Amino acid sequence: MTLLGAMALMALWLAAALPQAGSPAPPAPPAATARLSPAALRAVPWPELAGLEPAVQEALQQGSAGFTAAVAAGAVEAGGGAQVAEAYGELGRLFHAHGFSAAAETCYDNAGRLAREDFRWPHLRGLVLLDEQRSEAAAAAFAEAFARRPYYPALLRQARVEQELGHLEAAQVLLAVATAHSPNDPALLAVLGDQAGLTGRNAEAIELLERALQAAPGATRLHYPLALAYRAVGNGAAADAHLALAGRVGIVPLDPLENEVRSRRVGATVWDLEGQRALQAGDAPAAVKAFRKALEARPGDPELRARLSAAERTDAAAFETAKP
Amino acid sequence: MFAADLTRFRAAGVARIALLLALGGGPQLLAPAAAAQPATAAAIRFEDATGESGLDFVYRAGGAAELQLPAIMGGGAALFDLEGDGDLDLFFVQGGRLGPAGPEAGADAARLYRNDPVTGADGRRRARFVDITRESAAGVALYGMGVATGDVDGDGFVDLFVAGFGASRLLRNVAGTHFEEISARAGMAAAGEAGMAISAAFFDADRDGDLDLFVARYVDYPLDPALACFAPSSRRDYCGPQAFRPQRDLLYINRGDGTFTEEGAVRLGKHRPQPGLGVVAADLDGDGWVDLFVANDGQPNHLWRNLGGARSGPPAFAEVGLASGVAVNRSGLPEASMGIAIGDADGDLLEDLLVTHLTGETNTFYRNSGGLFDDRSLASGLGPPSRPWTSFGTAWVDPDRDGDLDLVTVAGAVRLAEVGGQPQDPLGLGQPAQLFRNDGRGRFAEISALAGPVWARRATSHGLAAGDVDNDGDLDLVVVDTAERARLLLDESPVPAPAAWLGLRLTDASGRRDQLGATALLRRRGAPPLLRRAHSDGSYASASDPRLLFGLGGGVDLEAVEVSWPDGRREHFPPPPPGAYATLREGQGQEPAAPLTVSP
Numbered sequence: 001m002t003l004l005g006a007m008a009l010m011a012l013w014l015a016a017a018l019p020q021a022g023s024p025a026p027p028a029p030p031a032a033t034a035r036l037s038p039a040a041l042r043a044v045p046w047p048e049l050a051g052l053e054p055a056v057q058e059a060l061q062q063g064s065a066g067f068t069a070a071v072a073a074g075a076v077e078a079g080g081g082a083q084v085a086e087a088y089g090e091l092g093r094l095f096h097a098h099g100f101s102a103a104a105e106t107c108y109d110n111a112g113r114l115a116r117e118d119f120r121w122p123h124l125r126g127l128v129l130l131d132e133q134r135s136e137a138a139a140a141a142f143a144e145a146f147a148r149r150p151y152y153p154a155l156l157r158q159a160r161v162e163q164e165l166g167h168l169e170a171a172q173v174l175l176a177v178a179t180a181h182s183p184n185d186p187a188l189l190a191v192l193g194d195q196a197g198l199t200g201r202n203a204e205a206i207e208l209l210e211r212a213l214q215a216a217p218g219a220t221r222l223h224y225p226l227a228l229a230y231r232a233v234g235n236g237a238a239a240d241a242h243l244a245l246a247g248r249v250g251i252v253p254l255d256p257l258e259n260e261v262r263s264r265r266v267g268a269t270v271w272d273l274e275g276q277r278a279l280q281a282g283d284a285p286a287a288v289k290a291f292r293k294a295l296e297a298r299p300g301d302p303e304l305r306a307r308l309s310a311a312e313r314t315d316a317a318a319f320e321t322a323k324p
Numbered sequence: 325m326f327a328a329d330l331t332r333f334r335a336a337g338v339a340r341i342a343l344l345l346a347l348g349g350g351p352q353l354l355a356p357a358a359a360a361q362p363a364t365a366a367a368i369r370f371e372d373a374t375g376e377s378g379l380d381f382v383y384r385a386g387g388a389a390e391l392q393l394p395a396i397m398g399g400g401a402a403l404f405d406l407e408g409d410g411d412l413d414l415f416f417v418q419g420g421r422l423g424p425a426g427p428e429a430g431a432d433a434a435r436l437y438r439n440d441p442v443t444g445a446d447g448r449r450r451a452r453f454v455d456i457t458r459e460s461a462a463g464v465a466l467y468g469m470g471v472a473t474g475d476v477d478g479d480g481f482v483d484l485f486v487a488g489f490g491a492s493r494l495l496r497n498v499a500g501t502h503f504e505e506i507s508a509r510a511g512m513a514a515a516g517e518a519g520m521a522i523s524a525a526f527f528d529a530d531r532d533g534d535l536d537l538f539v540a541r542y543v544d545y546p547l548d549p550a551l552a553c554f555a556p557s558s559r560r561d562y563c564g565p566q567a568f569r570p571q572r573d574l575l576y577i578n579r580g581d582g583t584f585t586e587e588g589a590v591r592l593g594k595h596r597p598q599p600g601l602g603v604v605a606a607d608l609d610g611d612g613w614v615d616l617f618v619a620n621d622g623q624p625n626h627l628w629r630n631l632g633g634a635r636s637g638p639p640a641f642a643e644v645g646l647a648s649g650v651a652v653n654r655s656g657l658p659e660a661s662m663g664i665a666i667g668d669a670d671g672d673l674l675e676d677l678l679v680t681h682l683t684g685e686t687n688t689f690y691r692n693s694g695g696l697f698d699d700r701s702l703a704s705g706l707g708p709p710s711r712p713w714t715s716f717g718t719a720w721v722d723p724d725r726d727g728d729l730d731l732v733t734v735a736g737a738v739r740l741a742e743v744g745g746q747p748q749d750p751l752g753l754g755q756p757a758q759l760f761r762n763d764g765r766g767r768f769a770e771i772s773a774l775a776g777p778v779w780a781r782r783a784t785s786h787g788l789a790a791g792d793v794d795n796d797g798d799l800d801l802v803v804v805d806t807a808e809r810a811r812l813l814l815d816e817s818p819v820p821a822p823a824a825w826l827g828l829r830l831t832d833a834s835g836r837r838d839q840l841g842a843t844a845l846l847r848r849r850g851a852p853p854l855l856r857r858a859h860s861d862g863s864y865a866s867a868s869d870p871r872l873l874f875g876l877g878g879g880v881d882l883e884a885v886e887v888s889w890p891d892g893r894r895e896h897f898p899p900p901p902p903g904a905y906a907t908l909r910e911g912q913g914q915e916p917a918a919p920l921t922v923s924p
Contacts, residue, residue, distance in 0.1 A: 053558035099556030099741060133684060133712035164711075166702050194655065198702065224656025228649070243646055246656050269558035280566050280622075 041110045044091070047100045055267035055297060056098055063094040085114035089121055096128055097264035104128045112144075119149035123257055126157060135161050152181060153255040160191055163198075171195060186215035187253035190222055197225050197232075205229040212251065220247025220282065248281040268298035275307060284315035368723045368730075368761065368775045370801065373814045378453040381435050381810045383787075385419035386467070388751055388807070391553075392422055393545055393563050394489050396738045396753065396784070397522060397601075400470035400717075400865030401802045401810065403791035404482045406460075407500030408836060410905075411439040412791045412869055414453055414802060416810060417486055420467030424548055427490035429465035434486065436462035436503075439793065451793040451800075451812070460502045466491050470787070470865025474526025474535045476510070477582030480836030485512075485537060487521035487865070492539065496582070511584045512576060519571045520545055525861035527605030527614045527841055528890045529591075530632060534578040535840065540600030540618055543568035555741035562738055564660075565599040565621045572597040573618065573626075575641075591640050598623040602664040604862045605841065606675055608648075609695030612892050614841050616641065617650065619661030619679050624651035629695075650677060650690050654699035659685045660714075663788070663864035667720040667729050668855045669704075670766030673845070675857065678706065680715035680733055680864070687715055687733065691766070705768040706731065706760060713755045714738055717788025717864040721799045723775075723817040725824045725875030727854055728762040734803050736784035750807035754782030757803070778813050791869025795905065797825035799873060804866070820878050827905035828872040830858045830887060835909045838870045841890040844908070846874050846899070849881040876902055887913060 046064075049057045070087030074080025092107030105128045112121035126141030142158035145151055159174035175195070178188050193208035209226040213219060227242035265271065275290030291308035298304060387395040399417040406413040414437040420430040437453035438460075444450055457463040462484075470487040477483070481497035494510050495503040507513040520542040529536040543565050553563035575591055576584035602619035609615060613630035620626060627648050628641035645651035652658045660682035669676045674692040681687055686707035690697040701707030713735040720729040735755035759775050760768040772779035787804030794800065798815040805811065819825075830842040843857040856872040876882075882899035887908055889895070895913030900906030 047557070051559045056558045098558065135708070135711065164702075165708050166705070198654070221656045224652060225654065228654070240647075246646070246652075248657060250657075267558050269554045270556050273554065273556055276566065 041113065042106045044106045044110075045102050047095070047103055053267040053269050056269075059094060059264075059266045060098075063091050067091045081114040085111040085118065085121070088114065089118075089124070092121075092124060092128075093261050093264045096124065096261045097266075098270060099131075101128045101131045105132070117148055119145045119151050119154070120257055121145075122148065123151060123154045123157075124261065126154070127258060127261070130157075130161070135165055139165065151257075152178065153253060153257065155181075156185075156188060156191070156253055157255075163191065163195055168195065168199065184211075184215060185254075186212045186219070187251045189215065190219065190251050193222070193229075194225055197229050200232075202229040202232040206233070216251050218283075218285075219249055219251045220245060221250045223247070249283045250281075265293075266297065268294040268301065268304060271297065272304060272307070275311065279307070279311055279314070284311050284318055287311035288315050368759070368771060368817045369815075370723070370759070370776050370778050370813045371816045372778050372781075372811055373450075374809060374811045377451055377812045378455075379414070379437060379810060379812055380455075381416045381437075382432075382808060383416065383419055383804050383806050383810065384430055384432055385806055386421035386427075386430055390422075390550060391560055391562050391740075392547075392550055393543075393565075393568075394422065394427065394467065394469075394520065395419075396562055396736070396751075396806070397489075397520075397542065398469040398786060398806070398865060399804050400487075400523075400787035400863075400867070401789045401804050402471040402473050402484060402860075402867035403789045403793065403802060403869050404473045404484075404860070404867060406436070406438060406482065406497065408480065411441055411451070411795070412793050413437060413439050414789075414793075415462060415471060415484060416804065417468035417471050417488075417787075417865070418463075418465075419469075419806075420465075420489070422467075422547055426547060427467035427488075429467065433457065433463035433465045434468055436460050441794065448796075449794055461505075462495065462503045464493050464495060464503075464505060466493060469521060470523045471867050472524035472526055472537065473860045473867040473870075474537070474840060475837045476526070476535050476537075476578060478534060478832075478837060480834060482838075483582075485524050485526070485539075487524050487539060489520045489545070491518050492521045492524075506582075510582060511586070514586065517574055517586055521574075522600070523602050523861075523865050525603045525605045525616070527616075527861070529575070529577065529614060529630065531613070531891050532578075532580065533891060534580050534582075536578050537574075537576040537584065538603050538605065538616055538618075539574040539576070540603040541571035541573055541597075542599050542601060542621070543570055555739065557741065559740075561740050564738075565623075568599075570597040570599040570620075570623070573600050573603075592628060593640065593642070595626075595643050598626065600626075601662045602679075602862070602864055604664045604666045604677075604859070606666055606857060606859070607841070608675065608692065610674075614890070617664065617666070617677060619664050620658070621662065622658060622660045624658045625661050625679070627651070648695060649697035649699065653685075653688050653701070659688060661688075662714075663716050663718040663733070664862050665718040665720050665731060666857075666859070666862055669720065669729050669731075669762065671728060671764070671852055671854075673853065673855045675855070676766075678718060678720075678731060680718050680735075681710070683712060683714045683737060683739075686711050687718075700766070704766055705770075709760075709770045710758065713758070715758070716786040717803070717866060719788060719790035719799065719801070719863055719868065721790060721801075721815070722873065722875040723798055723815045724761070725798065725817075725820060726764065726877045727851070727875045727880075728764045730762050731758075731760040731768065732788070732790070732801060733758045734785035734788045736786055736806065749783045749805070751784045753784040753806075755785070756780060756782050757785060776816075778811075783808055783811075786864055787866040788863045789866040789868050790863070792827070792871065792873065795827075797827060797873065797903070799869070802866075823901075823903035824876050824878065826874045826876060826882070826900065826902045828856075828874070828885070828900070829870075829905060829907040830872065830889075831907055831909050833909055833911045835907055839890055839910060840870060842910075843888045844872055845886040845888075847883040847886065848876075849883050851877075851880045871905065886916070 074083030088107045088111035092104045095104035108121045108125035122141045123145035126138045129138035139161040142154045145154040162171040189212035196205035223242040223246040227239045231239035271294035275287045278287035288311045383399040385395040402415040403412045416435045418434045435457045438456045441449045467489040472485040484495040486493045494507045496506045524539045526535040555561040575588035598620035613632040616628040618626040627645040629644045663680035665678040677690040687710040689704045689706045691700045715733040715735045718733045734757040737753040783805035789802045790799045801813040803811045846854045860867040860870045885897040897913040
């Protein structure tokens, strides 16, 4: 069998095993836990609470108390590993949601050691490692998650990381699997288009990026690589047209596990930051959502209200402009 | 059968490894980090010579305790020849305090060190720096950020422009003995031109033979009340530029007598100001007129194309960054651009750009193909290894003297939240410097771990000036670390042969004034030509040695030097003897019989 044939076969059977993209977070697998001594687990670097928003402090304190109780109830040596893994995972999500990446990474790592078939913990650990710019480790974590369960977002994340690391052939294999599963996923099309442009396959890049933009017309970031590809094939007019439309809004890949982390956010600050980032990127609808969340946490805050109003005005103006 | 395969696949533990194995032994790396490891890389070595050099400068930036943005933006250094004796002297910009009414000078002032080299027992001349701040009157008091060097009045002595927060200063070098502050007299003290200036570049905008000045300004930063910014944890952190209104950059046109008029609003035309941090001046499109590349923080970079050659009357600039491919990265995203290194990194005789960026972004390598640029960060190998660090100062160097350009970057975090590892420096923002070796084809491998312990040291490093402080034919480095002693890193790599290099100084007819912007093409028999340009700008907030260095490897037959002067004139010179510096004066070469080309 040729290498390409083997890759194609692998793509087919992996695609068959993948759950559908966009479905809710897959349930945790049945408990299959390791009997680990607590000494085999890493100590969690507990963050300093001073200076944090009171709501965040309170959430972390509650999280800590819940974790302690869960650990007490499920002694690892007595076979309560699944319960303890879940407690580590929950604490990890709480840290992750507020940017305490070192603590979150340790929690997810411990959870993954305790529940060796649970794909959620290595996947979430991969996301934290990406935040920490530890790309190689993140790719390995996504691969581990995928090996435990063929979770499509892990596959796509790993492909993106491999591509960013310059491991283009590895990325290509992963993307082939992803394509067999979700050929029209705009996030996938964007990655494929970027890769095609990067390797000089400009006609292919144009086709893929045009398809991605059709599926996600608000993803203004894609106009730039599309313009480069058009320029490379000598179509200056199309290149100029896309340059004029280029913006910063990308495609957020579907990842229910990441959404679960976001749902642990408390306080206004973290939503305020997300709103400001979205507004800066020109994504007014996302900014409106984030500022509304921030205002829920800190009702009546005049600065938040002003930012929400600004985002709403931008969003409305964009809506008017987009009307046929 | 498929089920069995799936089970086996999962049992392998890590799907990534399985996939790589399926490819037959591992991935082919586009960035050849391992494959390009050169045999001689281990010999490259930089050593910290600060202790014996006499340098004892510490950049102190007020506002760090309150997490004020200006505290993480400075400062820079300038390597320049103060008195024209052939040795590089050293000027350090000093930070200041943030008072309720605005930025002000701190307890310490800027410092000037004269280089009085000593000859050791081994016969080698080593740089020794003597603090002459007091007698030279160079201790300008302001909240300083960066510095630019150039001879603004054509008297043969290098003057200094000190960029600062709240004020900037022009210091005239009086016969190499002392400085006088002439900002007001020179037309550089208008209230509206203060702001927060970080970097500047002297260049000849209109080919009239005198030096004009471009000043990159950052943001309109209010102190009262200071704006509070936060990390995702909700803890206070340093602000980014997005929180503030960007300031318009300044373009000072020299009237010909060392005084200036600020004409940015007119000559740069109507445009949206962006938070500028770095600037280089070079003829990037090969039309004979000097263009400007400005690194903007978190916003699209500017490429100001000089239209001087296409219009009658005074020159004007057109902003062509997006169309030229340097405004954003390959993905279409603007990055936190800070430092700039410009040079021909791939040997095609066109100058490429390396722009340093924030943690989570890569440094971006823009390959020049005649005025159009292509983001080759991944293919060059310069991108991925830089992602964890916030790099500021940067310079092309050639420690192995093989003729191709290697790269240095220095780094320091700008958010408490983004610091990797456990920094021990006073600000808690320390990050390591990086050294990349070029394989001769524009592909780079990081060799920091092989090149001495200086690369493992973590500090909050911003400014980086490169120059041959011991005149041994390689570029040494001066690194400005916030709240710690500035460092002198000497290139102590072994020399392949005594004549493995050639140094050139390109001057006006008097032989005293560097012709910033002049380029030299060194033609070699049996080897590709090498292109270098005289410039002191680039890096971050700093000014470097304007002399040109050519690494010649294990001995090459030199054919000729072809110089393009800033006024458009071109001349041939016979090759000077290698292993030493030589001065080429404008007007003393031969006019070429046929127009010179830059093609090999």
